[in-house]
Amino acid sequence: MDLTFNERELAFREELRGWLAQNPPVPEPTDxxxxxxxxxxxxxxxxxxxxxxxxxxxxxxxxxxxxxxxESAIYFEEIGxxxxxxxxxxxGLLLGGPTLMVWGTDEQKERYLAPILSxxxxxxxxxxxxxxxxxxxxxxTRAVRDPAHPxxxxxxxxxxWTSGAQYSKWCMLVAxxxxxxxxxxxxxxxxxxxxxxxxxxRPLRQITxxxxxxxxxxxxxxxxxxxxxxxxxNGWKVALTTLMNERAGLGFALQVRLRQLLDDxxxxxxxxxxxxxxxxxxxxxxxxxxxxxxxxxxxxGLTDVERYGQPGxxxxxxxxxxxxxxxxxxxxxxxxxxxxxxxxxxxxxYELLRARGNTIEGGTTEVLKNIVAERVLGLPRMKVTA
Amino acid sequence: MDFGLSxxxxxxxxxxxxxxxxxxxxxxxxxxxxNRRSDEALWKELCALGWPGIAVAEEYGGQGLGAVAQSVxxxxxxxxxAPVPFLPTVLSATLIEHAGEQQQRERWLPGLASGEMLGAVxxxxxxxxxxxxxxxxxxxxxxxxxxxxEGDSARVLxxxxxxxxxxxxxxxxxxxxxxxxxxxxxxxxxxxxxxAVDRALIAVASELVGVSERALEMTLEYVKERRQFGVPVGxxxxxxxxxxxxxxxxxxxxxxxxxxxxxxxxxxLKLAEAAAMAKAAASDxxxxxxxxxxxxxxxxxxxxxxxxHWLYKRAQIDAAWLGGAKHHRARVAAMLxxxxxxxxx
Numbered sequence: 001m002d003l004t005f006n007e008r009e010l011a012f013r014e015e016l017r018g019w020l021a022q023n024p025p026v027p028e029p030t031d032x033x034x035x036x037x038x039x040x041x042x043x044x045x046x047x048x049x050x051x052x053x054x055x056x057x058x059x060x061x062x063x064x065x066x067x068x069x070x071e072s073a074i075y076f077e078e079i080g081x082x083x084x085x086x087x088x089x090x091x092g093l094l095l096g097g098p099t100l101m102v103w104g105t106d107e108q109k110e111r112y113l114a115p116i117l118s119x120x121x122x123x124x125x126x127x128x129x130x131x132x133x134x135x136x137x138x139x140x141t142r143a144v145r146d147p148a149h150p151x152x153x154x155x156x157x158x159x160x161w162t163s164g165a166q167y168s169k170w171c172m173l174v175a176x177x178x179x180x181x182x183x184x185x186x187x188x189x190x191x192x193x194x195x196x197x198x199x200x201x202r203p204l205r206q207i208t209x210x211x212x213x214x215x216x217x218x219x220x221x222x223x224x225x226x227x228x229x230x231x232x233x234n235g236w237k238v239a240l241t242t243l244m245n246e247r248a249g250l251g252f253a254l255q256v257r258l259r260q261l262l263d264d265x266x267x268x269x270x271x272x273x274x275x276x277x278x279x280x281x282x283x284x285x286x287x288x289x290x291x292x293x294x295x296x297x298x299x300x301g302l303t304d305v306e307r308y309g310q311p312g313x314x315x316x317x318x319x320x321x322x323x324x325x326x327x328x329x330x331x332x333x334x335x336x337x338x339x340x341x342x343x344x345x346x347x348x349x350y351e352l353l354r355a356r357g358n359t360i361e362g363g364t365t366e367v368l369k370n371i372v373a374e375r376v377l378g379l380p381r382m383k384v385t386a
Numbered sequence: 387m388d389f390g391l392s393x394x395x396x397x398x399x400x401x402x403x404x405x406x407x408x409x410x411x412x413x414x415x416x417x418x419x420x421n422r423r424s425d426e427a428l429w430k431e432l433c434a435l436g437w438p439g440i441a442v443a444e445e446y447g448g449q450g451l452g453a454v455a456q457s458v459x460x461x462x463x464x465x466x467x468a469p470v471p472f473l474p475t476v477l478s479a480t481l482i483e484h485a486g487e488q489q490q491r492e493r494w495l496p497g498l499a500s501g502e503m504l505g506a507v508x509x510x511x512x513x514x515x516x517x518x519x520x521x522x523x524x525x526x527x528x529x530x531x532x533x534x535x536e537g538d539s540a541r542v543l544x545x546x547x548x549x550x551x552x553x554x555x556x557x558x559x560x561x562x563x564x565x566x567x568x569x570x571x572x573x574x575x576x577x578x579x580x581x582a583v584d585r586a587l588i589a590v591a592s593e594l595v596g597v598s599e600r601a602l603e604m605t606l607e608y609v610k611e612r613r614q615f616g617v618p619v620g621x622x623x624x625x626x627x628x629x630x631x632x633x634x635x636x637x638x639x640x641x642x643x644x645x646x647x648x649x650x651x652x653x654x655l656k657l658a659e660a661a662a663m664a665k666a667a668a669s670d671x672x673x674x675x676x677x678x679x680x681x682x683x684x685x686x687x688x689x690x691x692x693x694x695h696w697l698y699k700r701a702q703i704d705a706a707w708l709g710g711a712k713h714h715r716a717r718v719a720a721m722l723x724x725x726x727x728x729x730x731x
Binding site: 070281377380 | 622
């Protein structure tokens with residue numbers, strides 16, 4: 001056991017921290033709404049890209065730095081610590097690019113990877129549907145070969161919770177290409193051009209008032225054969241690669257964000273004299289302990305990947321513990337910060353409302369518990385009556 | 387950055403697991419618990435392997451393998467609720483080694499490290515410590531040693547200098563006693579008492595991790611086998627989700643205990659915070675997970691024969707030992723004014 005960093009890792013952290021200190025993002029736009037905010041994030045990613053910091057974990061041949069898992073974790077810790085904006089093309093960088101590196105053809109890698117990195121082409125994720133959330137493989141969006149145009153697919157269906165769809169050029173789309181086989185086997189993974197008539201984007205207003213997500217209405221949209229990723233009928237496996245990447249790196253940034261919110265809450269409690277109140281002190285100490293456990297479990301997960309080539313149970317546990325802790329924290333902060341946290345438009349009120357999504361997005365807590373019960377603890381699967 | 391055990395530490399873990407799965411089966415634990423006696427044969431065997439002195443420096447007759455290796459043994463002994471005076475002896479050695487003076491270390495440590503001498507640690511008020519775990523056995527043994535903590539100070543005395551009155555604790559796998567002394571009896575430990583207590587906390591937390599881990603394993607075995615309404619009860623989410631919660635509680639406690647043990651060996655500036663966090667998390671986990679184990683076993687879990695209650699009782703004692711979760715969270719809260727440890731600076 002050695003919880004220290006080696007010379008190379010320390011140098012990596014030092015270099016990144018130095019760059020972030022010297023190259024702060026321009027101030028967050030105060031008006032112009034979500035479009036202006038997104039443009040600000042896109043500009044930030046271009047600056048990361050120019051300096052070679054957009055995706056250090058990508059191999060050097062694709063424009064990354066070939067960073068190790070530990071360095072990649074350090075990257076997200078430092079990004080979180082510097083409180084810089086999230087790169088605009090986060091789904092392309094974390095999910096789309098790595099999925100193509102595993103399943104893509106040489107032509108696909110050549111065509112798509114560079115514009116992901118530079119934020120020239122934004123990516124979104126078309127997985128969930130109104131009737132296929134936790135039960136993703138039940139999705140109904142259909143793709144059929146166009147008899148009139150050989151080598152082209154026609155897609156019809158509906159997708160939901162599509163973050164950033166209004167800014168996206170490409171959609172990682174999972175669609176049913178065969179209804180006569182078991183549900184996991186009839187799926188295909190496509191790259192769908194968003195800039196076509198058959199794709200309509202409608203914003204979904206969420207409880208915070210903003211619209212991070214969208215609904216996609218897809219009507220006879222066209223996808224050329226060369227945009228199939230990983231082969232026809234292999235979509236479930238390709239999608240799993242995307243989903244596994246979803247929980248890997250980002251955890252470190254979320255953990256640091258939680259830490260910052262907790263530090264702000266503690267500072268507020270100190271000002272209000274509530275840190276002296278034993279009930280508040282107990283609750284804050286418990287949050288601090290959870291925050292530390294999340295950090296340690298995330299590092300432990302990396303050790304398992306490095307040693308055994310696959311993550312241990314930590315991935316699901318970290319996401320579960322993080323989401324629950326963030327909700328508790330924002331509730332407690334509302335008590336400590338006072339009226340400001342309940343005033344619309346404040347940062348604290350946003351955190352309070354946004355946290356409700358944490359136990360739903362990226363795998364609901366209920367599904368995570370099922371995953372832990374079945375795959376980690378080996379408990380029998382609940383019988384589902386169709 | 388490597389969160390795993392070293393090859394040597396894993397070897398210690400494998401050896402301990404193998405030995406104890408043979409020597410500390412439930413029927414033997416039950417037999418000794420019912421007779422309220424330690425398993426002397428097992429204790430002799432552990433002493434021959436040098437376990438009580440695993441973390442004691444070599445110059446005092448120990449193996450000097452550090453807190454992480456000691457935690458591994460505490461976990462393994464916790465898993466089987468071993469009826470031996472290991473933990474009380476180790477805790478007294480830890481306090482003497484890290485808060486005592488040279489002459490005190492020379493006097494007590496060789497005996498404690500070899501296991502020839504038994505030790506116990508009590509928290510006293512006005513010279514009287516209630517429910518000192520290991521106390522009765524230490525009192526009855528030749529050359530037993532008692533460490534008494536009172537306020538911020540600690541003193542060490544030979545058991546012969548104290549009035550030791552055996553008490554039956556709810557966990558009968560280890561003896562207990564009420565220890566009373568004259569206010570001036572024994573010698574003060576004048577070193578870093580708080581730091582030494584933090585090291586002791588890590589040993590108790592590690593035992594709780596082992597207790598929790600075993601309680602979850604027994605529960606999983608049971609709920610996979612036990613069928614009601616035609617299916618294994620473990621297929622119901624009300625049961626399986628509680629099992630998942632038991633794993634989360636255990637892993638949370640395990641990561642914090644491992645971190646604390648590592649700080650004891652390698653980063654003493656973080657020891658106080660890490661030890662308080664580990665004891666708080668492990669105390670909660672030990673209680674919650676063993677309670678969950680009894681509940682998931684249903685009516686059987688409430689019976690003497692089902693054996694999960696030994697884990698529950700051990701967890702109750704350990705959770706309270708040297709301060710419960712609330713006490714240690716209060717310590718953490720007091721440290722929160724300092725800079726957060728989360729991000730290396």
